[in-house]
Amino acid sequence: MTLKRSRSDSNEKTVEYIKKKIRTIDSPEKSINLYHCLNELGDHSLVEQIQKCLKSGKIKEATISSSQWSAVVCVLLTSEEDLDEFCLDKFVKAKNKHKNMEVLQKLLPVIKESRSVQLSNCGVTDEGCAALVSALRSNPSHLRELNLSGNEIGDSGVTLLSAGLADPHCKLEKLWLRDCGITDEGCAALASALTSNPSHLGHLSLTGNKLGNSVNLLSDVLQNPHCKLEKLWLNDCDIKDEGCAALASALRSNPSHLRQLNLSLNKIGDSGVTLLSAVLKDPRCKLEILRLRDCGITDEGCAALASALRSNPSHLRRLDLSWNKKGDLGVKLLCAGLKNPHCKLEELQLRDCGITDEGCVALASALRSNSSLLRHLNLTGNKLGKSGVKLLKDNPHYKLETVYC
Secondary structure (H helix, E strand, O other), X not given: OEEXXXXXXXXXXXXXXXXXXXXXXXXXXXXXXXHHHHHHHOOOHHHHHHHHHHHHOEOOOOOOOHHHHHHHHHHHHHOOXXXXXXXXXXXXXXXXXXXXXXXXXXXXXXXXXXXXXXXXXXXXXXXXXXXXXXXXHOOOOOOOEEEOOXXXXXXXXXXXXXXXXXXXXOOOOEEEXXXXXXXXXXXXXXXXXXXXXXXXXXXXXXXOOOOHHHHHHHHHHHHOOOOOOOEEEOOOOOOOHHHHHHHHHHHHHOOOOOOEEEOOOOOOHHHHHHHHXXXXXXXXXXXXXXXXXXXXXXXXXXXXXXXXXXXXXXXXXXXXXXXXXXXXXXXXXXXXXXOOOOOOOOEEEOOOOOOOXXXXXXXXXXXXXXXXXXXXXXXXXOOOOHHHHHHHHOXXXXXXXXXEO
């Protein structure tokens, strides 16, 4: 468990605070059994341990009883400073869902006061989402980051969360929902919430959810002129041509905000990449990072990307085309775009793409024509010989900082 604060109270002050609270606390909202807490602590060793962990930022995984969790909450609530981050990633075991809920209920007062809440792989279900939404609704303008990745919250959990996101007072900026079992229904609820309150969320990850064509609903959000989404991760979401077409259409309507797009592990193929390349050509497009790992891209898709790099070369900084079997011809086509003197690409990932020394010759030629561009090049898993590797690694005129072959 990671806890970040700007400072921590002294042990003595904390113990005195707890003693005082035993006599005065009457808030059912905090629901902390302080008397039981001090009874079990005895010499206050756990309070001291928690304070030490607060300063170091870590609490090691251990078996913590109900009253000890109360002690954790109590110590966290004693500080006069704001709690910047509350992280329980993988700390609560998913095997015991009843205990997870019990712990989550105790931690709600702390979660409500946190700006960043990290609860990935904690066994949170739709019931936990209901508890979280209840707490966050009482203080919706405080939370800025929420990570529920790896929890089986499903469509019902996302629907509950979406009700909170639709609140005009909600100022959430980053939301991670990777591998949460979300399908069409949950995507629809999320899209509806973001349509109602689109101006704050800047980072959304829905990686590993089988959205399919329901990504069209998110495309409607992207078209909203008030949408401020800058980072969108949709890798391994079962998106195909139709979904890619909808995303491309949305980005053509409102191209200036998105900075990062991850569509890896979706079989969008050359047709999908061609549609996205048309967006990249738009001078208003400010996309800096594009990840298209294992998307079924061949020579045709590489030609479209190269054309985009020639037309609007100055914004894209990172391009990942790993695990697409485009071979040497695809790389040669791509290099035609890299030779543009205005190209600012700094990182190029081409892992396991069937490239040989012939492709290395094309890359070396592009680097000679525009030696100021690439800093990081990854060609791991390709069929390179010694001559190809030498071409890329032994030229002092290149500005490459890392080369993986």
